[in-house]
Amino acid sequence: MRIMLAPMEGVVEHHVRDILTRIGGLDGCVTEFIRVTDQKLPYKVFYKFAPELESGCNTPNGTPVRVQLLGSKPEPMAINALELVNYGAKAIDLNFGCPAKTVNSHEGGACLLRTPDRVYSIIKAVRDAVPVEIPVTAKIRLGYEDRSSYMDNARAVEAAGANELTVHARSKVDGYKPPAYWHYIADIRAELKIPVVANGEIWTVEDYLRCCEQSAGVDVMLGRGLLSRPDLARHIKAHLNNEDYTPLTWPEICTMLYDYYRLTTPLYCERNCGNRVKQWLMYLSRQYPQATVFFEAIKRKTTPSELETCFQDALAACSAIRQ
Ligand SMILES: Cc1cc2nc3c(=O)[nH]c(=O)nc-3n(C[C@H](O)[C@H](O)[C@H](O)COP(=O)(O)O)c2cc1C
Incomplete structure (x- = not known):
C-alpha cells in the first residue's frame, strides 16, 4: 500500500x-x-x-x-x-x-x-x-x-x-x-x-x-x-503493522512549526511573514487544542519580532510541560 x-x-x-x-x-x-x-x-x-x-x-x-x-x-x-x-x-x-x-x-x-x-x-x-x-x-x-x-x-x-x-x-x-x-x-x-x-x-x-x-x-x-x-x-x-504508536505531541508539533517559520520567514515580505504559519495552525487546530490557543495569540501579530516572541512563549510553555 x-x-x-x-x-x-x-x-x-x-x-x-x-x-x-x-x-x-x-x-x-x-x-x-x-x-x-x-x-x-x-x-x-x-x-x-x-x-x-x-x-x-x-x-x-x-x-x-x-x-x-x-x-x-x-x-x-x-x-x-x-x-x-x-x-x-x-x-x-x-x-x-x-x-x-x-x-x-x-x-x-x-x-x-x-x-x-x-x-x-x-x-x-x-x-x-x-x-x-x-x-x-x-x-x-x-x-x-x-x-x-x-x-x-x-x-x-x-x-x-x-x-x-x-x-x-x-x-x-x-x-x-x-x-x-x-x-x-x-x-x-x-x-x-x-x-x-x-x-x-x-x-x-x-x-x-x-x-x-x-x-x-x-x-x-x-x-x-x-x-x-x-x-x-x-x-x-x-x-x-500492528505496532504501538504514540502520536506527535503538541511540543513536538510546536517545534516543527517554529522550524517551518524560521525557514520560510526570509521568503515573504515582512507584513506577510506569519501568514503561512497561521494557515497551518488553522489545520492543526482540528487535532491540537493548543494550536487554537496559539493561533489566537499570533493572529494579529505581523512583525518578525512579535512572532518570534509568541513562539518563544509557546516553546517555553511546552518545555514547562515536559519538565
Ligand atoms: C488549499 C488547497 C489547495 C489545493 N491545491 C491543489 C492543487 O494544486 N492540485 C490538485 O490536484 N489538487 C489540489 N487540491 C485538492 C487536494 O489535493 C485534495 O484533492 C483535496 O484537498 C481532498 O483531499 P483531502 O480531503 O485529503 O484534503 C487543493 C486543496 C486545497 C484545500
Missing part, C-alpha cells in the same frame, strides 16, 4: 513537503499545480514550484516528487511536460480537479471533466511527448456539476495511456464539503487496470480504514488530514 501527500496550492510547497516526508510514512508527493497557457514556461517557473528538480526530484529524505501541470490545451501541455522532463522531472501529474473560478474560466482544472474527450486529448498528448519510462499520472474529481461522468473520465484517463489515476471522491460542485463518496472509486478500481489512488476526507486512521473498505483498495492520497495530523501517514502504517 502507498500513501501520497496531496498537492495543495498555496499550502504544500517544498518546505512543507520536506517537513512532512521527514516525519514519515509517505511514499510520494505532488507539487502545487503549474499553470500552462500557450507558452513554453521558463526554468525559473518550474524551479519555483519544484526546487526538487535540482535533487533528482526527491525531497531531502529521498521521497519522490511528481510535478503537476494544469492547462486546457494538449500541445502546450505536451511541450511543457517534455521541457520539465528535460529539466529532471521523473513523473508528471495532470490536474483535472481544480475548482477555482479563474482556472475553470480558462477551461482548465475540473471543468474539463465535462468533456472526457478533452481529458483524453491532453493526457494522450503528454503521454506521447514524454519518454515511456516517465510516468504520466492524472488527478480527477468525480465530475463537474454532478458525479455522473466519473466512469467516462476514468476510462478516458486510462485509454490515453496514463500510468495511474488519483480520484478526489467528490464533484466540483461538492467542493470540499463532507462526505467524500469513496464507493465510486470501488467501481473505477473494478474497471481500470492502472493503479487507482483514493483521495478525500481522510483525517484519521479510522477514516483510512473506512475509505479502504468502501473504495476497495489500499492506496490513498492525504491532504488536509496530514496538515492537521502531520504524522497521520506514519500512524496508519504503524496500525497496519
Whole structure:
C-alpha cells in the first residue's frame, strides 16, 4: 500500500513537503499545480514550484516528487511536460480537479471533466511527448456539476495511456464539503487496470480504514488530514503493522512549526511573514487544542519580532510541560 501527500496550492510547497516526508510514512508527493497557457514556461517557473528538480526530484529524505501541470490545451501541455522532463522531472501529474473560478474560466482544472474527450486529448498528448519510462499520472474529481461522468473520465484517463489515476471522491460542485463518496472509486478500481489512488476526507486512521473498505483498495492520497495530523501517514502504517504508536505531541508539533517559520520567514515580505504559519495552525487546530490557543495569540501579530516572541512563549510553555 502507498500513501501520497496531496498537492495543495498555496499550502504544500517544498518546505512543507520536506517537513512532512521527514516525519514519515509517505511514499510520494505532488507539487502545487503549474499553470500552462500557450507558452513554453521558463526554468525559473518550474524551479519555483519544484526546487526538487535540482535533487533528482526527491525531497531531502529521498521521497519522490511528481510535478503537476494544469492547462486546457494538449500541445502546450505536451511541450511543457517534455521541457520539465528535460529539466529532471521523473513523473508528471495532470490536474483535472481544480475548482477555482479563474482556472475553470480558462477551461482548465475540473471543468474539463465535462468533456472526457478533452481529458483524453491532453493526457494522450503528454503521454506521447514524454519518454515511456516517465510516468504520466492524472488527478480527477468525480465530475463537474454532478458525479455522473466519473466512469467516462476514468476510462478516458486510462485509454490515453496514463500510468495511474488519483480520484478526489467528490464533484466540483461538492467542493470540499463532507462526505467524500469513496464507493465510486470501488467501481473505477473494478474497471481500470492502472493503479487507482483514493483521495478525500481522510483525517484519521479510522477514516483510512473506512475509505479502504468502501473504495476497495489500499492506496490513498492525504491532504488536509496530514496538515492537521502531520504524522497521520506514519500512524496508519504503524496500525497496519500492528505496532504501538504514540502520536506527535503538541511540543513536538510546536517545534516543527517554529522550524517551518524560521525557514520560510526570509521568503515573504515582512507584513506577510506569519501568514503561512497561521494557515497551518488553522489545520492543526482540528487535532491540537493548543494550536487554537496559539493561533489566537499570533493572529494579529505581523512583525518578525512579535512572532518570534509568541513562539518563544509557546516553546517555553511546552518545555514547562515536559519538565
Ligand atoms: C488549499 C488547497 C489547495 C489545493 N491545491 C491543489 C492543487 O494544486 N492540485 C490538485 O490536484 N489538487 C489540489 N487540491 C485538492 C487536494 O489535493 C485534495 O484533492 C483535496 O484537498 C481532498 O483531499 P483531502 O480531503 O485529503 O484534503 C487543493 C486543496 C486545497 C484545500
